[in-house]
Amino acid sequence: MIPLSDLATVKLPEDYKVHLANWNGQNHPLDVFVRDKAEWQNWNAWRGDKDDFNRKFIFSLIDCYQEKNIWLFGGVYEVLARDSTKKAYSYTVKLTEQFEGMIGRLKVHFNRPGRARALKLENHHENITVAEVLPMAYSGEAFCGYENINHDFNTLEAIVDQVKGDWKAALENVKGVYLITDKSNGKRYVGSAYGDSGIWSRWSCYLKTGHGWNDELTRLIKKTGKGYARDNFVFSLLEYRPMKTDDKAIIERENYWKEVMLSRGEYGYNKN
Numbered sequence: 001m002i003p004l005s006d007l008a009t010v011k012l013p014e015d016y017k018v019h020l021a022n023w024n025g026q027n028h029p030l031d032v033f034v035r036d037k038a039e040w041q042n043w044n045a046w047r048g049d050k051d052d053f054n055r056k057f058i059f060s061l062i063d064c065y066q067e068k069n070i071w072l073f074g075g076v077y078e079v080l081a082r083d084s085t086k087k088a089y090s091y092t093v094k095l096t097e098q099f100e101g102m103i104g105r106l107k108v109h110f111n112r113p114g115r116a117r118a119l120k121l122e123n124h125h126e127n128i129t130v131a132e133v134l135p136m137a138y139s140g141e142a143f144c145g146y147e148n149i150n151h152d153f154n155t156l157e158a159i160v161d162q163v164k165g166d167w168k169a170a171l172e173n174v175k176g177v178y179l180i181t182d183k184s185n186g187k188r189y190v191g192s193a194y195g196d197s198g199i200w201s202r203w204s205c206y207l208k209t210g211h212g213w214n215d216e217l218t219r220l221i222k223k224t225g226k227g228y229a230r231d232n233f234v235f236s237l238l239e240y241r242p243m244k245t246d247d248k249a250i251i252e253r254e255n256y257w258k259e260v261m262l263s264r265g266e267y268g269y270n271k272n
Contacts, residue, residue: 001129004108008073008099015056016121018128019044020112021074022063026231027154029062033074033104034140035158044077047090052118053079058093059121061128064107070131072138073099073106104137106130143167146174146240153233157207160200171200175247176240177254178203179261180217182269184232188261189217189269192254194247203235216269 010016021029021043033040044058060074076098083090099106109131110124140159141151143166159167176199180189191214193202202212210226211217221229238257241250257263263270 001109003126004128004130005125007106007130008102010059010121010125013122013125014120016059016076017053017055017057018119018121018124019053019058019060019074020063020071020110020117020119021060022117023065028065029074030064030072030138031140031154031158033062033072034138035154035161040074041077041093041095042089044074045089045091045093047083047088048117050118051082053091053093054082055079057096057098061108061110066141069109069111071108071110072104073102073108075100075103102133104139105134107132107134140164140167143170146170146237149235149237151235153207153230153235156203156235157230160204160207168200171203172198173243174199174240175243175245175250177238177250177257179236179238179257180206180269181234181236182232183234187268188263189214190238190254190258190261190263192250194245194250196243198243199237199240206233206235214269215271220269 023029029040029043032043044053044060047053056079058077058079060077061071062074064070064072076096077093078096079091079093081092083092107130108128110128113119113124140162141155143164175192175194177190177192178199180191182188191202191212193199206212206229209221210229211221239253258268258270262268264272
C-alpha cells in the first residue's frame with residue numbers, strides 16, 4: 001500500500017493535528033461535507049472540552065461511514081486564532097491551498113486508535129495509506145437500488161441539494177409507497193407518490209419543509225423545528241411501480257401498508 005506521505009508530503013508534521021471527523025450524534029460529517037462547505041469548515045472550528053487543535057494546521061479526514069477504516073480528505077485548515085473563553089466555535093480557521101486538488105477526492109485507509117478525534121500527525125503519518133483517488137470530488141452516495149433505501153433525513157437532504165443525477169433519474173420515474181420512521185419514538189408515517197410527480201418530487205418536498213405538508217408531521221415540525229426531522233426521520237421505500245401504474249392502485253397499496261405498519265393512531269402519524 002502507498003503511504004500517504006508519498007502523495008502528500010508534509011515538511012513539518014509537528015505543526016499539524018489530524019482531525020478525525022465522525023458521527024457526532026446528529027450528523028455524519030460526510031453528509032455535511034457534501035451539503036454545505038461552510039458548515040464543514042465549522043466542524044474544524046469546533047473546540048469542545050479540550051484544546052484539540054493546538055497547532056498551526058488541521059489535517060482533516062472525514063469518516064466514510066459506509067466503509068470500515070476509510071477516510072476522505074477534507075482539506076488542511078490553518079488555525080488563525082483561538083478564543084480563550086473556550087466557547088464552542090473558539091477556533092478561527094481558514095482553508096489553505098495545501099493538497100487542494102485532493103480535497104474530496106483522496107480516500108485513505110487508517111485504523112483509528114481509540115476514540116480521540118485529534119491526533120499528532122507525526123505519530124500516525126506513516127500509518128495512513130492511500131486507498132483510492134476519485135476522479136472527481138465526492139458528491140454523495142451513489143444510488144443503492146430501490147430495495148436498499150433506508151436513509152436518514154440528512155443523507156437524503158444532501159442528495160437532493162446536490163441533485164444527484166443517479167438518484168434523481170431513479171426516483172423521478174417511479175410511483176410508490178414509502179415509510180418515514182421517527183427514531184426517537186418508533187412512530188411511522190406511510191405515504192405515497194402518484195400522479196406525475198414521482199418519488200423524487202415527493203421526497204424533495206419533505207426534505208425542504210421537514211414535513212411534506214402532512215397534517216400530523218406539519219404539526220410536529222412547527223412545534224419542534226426542522227432540526228427534529230434531520231435528527232430523527234428515516235426514509236425507506238415499501239413499494240415502487242412504473243409511472244404508467246394507475247393512481248388508484250398506489251392508493252390501495254398505501255392503505256394496505258398503513259394497516260400493516262399500524263401507522264394510524266398511537267403508533268404512527270397517519271390521520272386516515
